[in-house]
Amino acid sequence: MELLGPEFGENVRHCSPIEVHSLKPAGGGKRCLDLTFCYAAYAVGVQNKAYTLQTINRSKHFLLASVVGTERLALFMELTDDWLNKNFEHSLHPGRRDKKSSFRVTSEFDLHEIFGASKKEAFGELHWSAETMSSYGLPNIGYPVPHAAIKAAMSGQIEIGFEELLYWLQLYTEINTVSRRDYAPAVTRLAEVITNEPAMDLVTIEGQKFWLELGEVDLLRNDIVTIQRGDELVGAFQRRKDGTLRFAAYQPLDAKAIGYATGLALRPAANGTVCMCPDNWEYALDCSAGNGNCYAADRGTCYLSRWEFGLGISSDGSKVEQWYGQRGKQAQEPRFVATQIEVYLEFQHLIGE
Structure with a gap:
């Protein structure tokens, strides 16, 4: 000094x-x-x-x-980066911001390194004071942030806000060696803090390539397609009358889960089909039958499964206890699910995904 x-x-x-x-x-x-x-x-x-x-x-x-x-x-x-990350209070910027034109970083920084990190070693941790976290009702933990983003923030090239923290958590918790449960309370609370919309039973979200309804899904009797990770129910789809999908989330969504939510809800082609299937529901059934789901389950990442007679009921009518016991799970409010999906898509748009 x-x-x-x-x-x-x-x-x-x-x-x-x-x-x-x-x-x-x-x-x-x-x-x-x-x-x-x-x-x-x-x-x-x-x-x-x-x-x-x-x-x-x-x-x-x-x-x-x-x-x-x-x-x-x-x-x-x-x-050292370690000392700075642990002992310095990076400013937090609450609220929603327009991401389409706000980032103009210098050539020293790569937006893909900042917003496209996919490996555990690409992330460091940022800590804020217990007082700051408590004022927003957030867990006082180390928040995963890409090393490139930490460097860009220190030089004033980007701001770190709640949306950024939520997005990086979505990327980080997708990694199969990361314990999603450790960060679930942070993702849940960040979505609540960011959301400005009032509570609604049904919420529609859409993009150029997808349309999806968010709301209650019947886990007890309906034929459903679920997103699962390990032994936990993450989300569930059911068919709407026109063949499009309704989705409910029961856990905070990581990047792969969001990819399923929007990927199965693709808008139909000009001939009315969805990836050569008659509608979104049939496409979801087709995807849930793929061998890739077995490999994803073995890796510890999200995968799709079909429950034709309701969650936890096998094709022969017997109970599958570890899933049957989750039939009473409380779904997240649709507005908070919408926030999680929208924030993820905003940053993916930044890097051209």
């Missing part, structure tokens, strides 16, 4: 190298630090003195702060 001060003259900026003993966040994550020097290296008066620093600017390579109560500046060099 180096301390800069006006005593060196108006036009000359000299610096005094300082060996730091302790540097810890202060003030509940208000971008302040408490600083003490290496005790053995300085006079008694300095040894016992603590300074409060207010952050002015930081990047991947340095941190510039003012020394509260003085005219001095503190410049910290060679800060």
